[in-house]
Amino acid sequence: MTSAFVRCAAFGALAVLSVSVAPLSVASAADISGAGATFPYPIYAKWADAYKKETGTGLNYQSIGSGGGIKQIKAKTVTFGASDMPLKPEELEQAGLIQFPMIMGGVVPVVNLKGIKAGEVKLSGTVLANIYMGEITKWNDPQIKALNPDVNLPNTAIAPVYRSDGSGTNFLFTDYLSKTSPKFKTQIGANTSVQWPAGIGAKGNEGVANMVKQTDGSIGYVEYAYAKQNNITHLDLQNKDGKTVSPKIEAFQAAAANADWANSKGYYVLLTDEPGAESWPITGASFILMYKAPQDAASSAEALKFFDWAYKNGSKMATELDYVPMPDAVVSLVQKTWAQTIQADGKPVWTASAK
């Protein structure tokens, strides 16, 4: 009864609104609207700025978080949603959505240990998981020593610092730990927030970095761009092939290149713990969500034109901001998907020639 009334009232209000703003919306029909993940916001904003200068088409992106982006695209209030955590193929199917990776980033473990320089200490996923589960409590623990026989590790207590706000960074980090430690997988699992058994939570990249900087013996994890721009002491990691890698653009791209995108339904690929000698193990893509059968085909076409432009012209801007562009092979795969699956009235909304 109440909900029916509310719906009626809302509908009435909407009808009035749409009538009154009808001329306005025609004028601004060229703008693309999207909402979602905060992690890719800086690069989307930079692309949008350049794209507007070139084409006159603007992008209205609200960085409200992945969960918000998924909710908005499902509620059909935006042309595209953005999420750092890909939706499972069956969930996409249910909502009539497709998703594709747009940009990548990496997560980097950082430390504060007296006398230890960047990249001097390396860890494996299992050891990192044991630290975050509160099972390794000292820096000179035999498990850490075994990986770093030549480093003089102090007898300092380890203070694990985690991201307290729900984030794609959390998801990538816990997904990596789940893949490398069966115990972490069963006891904690992977999500944008998890129940950490030990350590202390700090808000955002800046919160984690600050906590690590001021606490001797602490370890944390932040986005690569943040670690690089703020010059924080990072750790190296042992990847799936047993090789030691440092966090850098090439290492993230190696992980993406070694992933099996072609055979993954709905691009449901998590780039954590990928094989390959060069692959950085905590890499992740940020995804775009769109309707398979959009009601407003014109705005979907506009959005796809923008993404196409960003794939082709946005790589330099991305690396300048320490993001990682998608490899060319993945881009052409994604464009094939657009042409095949996003359709209105039986016709593809976007074709490779329609630029």
Next chain:
Amino acid sequence: MTEIALTLTDAHASTARRARRQRLQDAVFRNATLAFALLVLLILGGVTVSLIDGALPALRAFGFGFVATEVWNPVSEQFGALAPIYGTLVTSVIAMAVGIPVSFGIALFITEMCPAWLKRPLGVAIELLAGIPSIIYGIWGLFVFAPFMQSTVQPFLIATLGQIPGLGNLFMGPPYGIGILTAGLILGIMVLPFITSITRDVFETVPPMVRESAYGLGATTWEVVWNVVLPYTRTGVVGGVMLGLGRALGETMAVTFVIGNAHRISSSIMAPGTTISASIANEFTEAVGDVYTSSLVALGLILFLITFTVLSIAKLMLLRLQRKAGV
């Protein structure tokens, strides 16, 4: 004669017209203000209904256990609100323990003892303190106050109070800097200007004559404050304290930065914890899954109930005070 009569009837008529117009104005005014007042109830009702509606899935899934368990696991979708409820109450208690005495001190100093030239600057400073947005308190707390707590205050507390059997449990664990105590202290600073400016204003309503009579009878400043000023302004003072408590219970951003955001209940007040509003602010944007979102809305509902209960108790207390005073 007739002319006078005429002007008289004219006057009568115009008075009647004016009276009619005034009645109409009154009616319009009364109904308009009534409508505004009812609007508040309507909005409040709407908030309540949507909170209950949003919280239902979580309450159905966990029942009473939702308020009685400490677990908060987004992976297995098991949620309990005990840790945030505990954190909300404890940080508010710390904030009040720090905020009330200091605010009273400031307000009394300004109204009773302050030299005239200092009155205005002090007043402005307090108002400025109230105008600082909470995110600024949060950033200051994270970058300046928390490191100070970590390097100075907490090691001192561990070395002194932490050694006392029993009480020491409150001051245990590594000095992280951020945690429940730090959040409570920041809240204490944030409620200061609210309680101070209201108590100062009500203290100033005490008629000078009453005050001077007491001094004339030979009372000390302390006696005047305790026996004259405070009893005279009781209602206003309680109102100010409640406003501060309301802010402490609901404060979000500043707390999120400095509390450590762990869904845990620890015996130590230096350990990381969380509050209801901090949990919602932290997790709502990235919460995927219906039960998760619903649990966060349910937290909001609980905070609503806590605030409502606190305000009701305050009202009851005031009523009893007034009855005792025989007003």
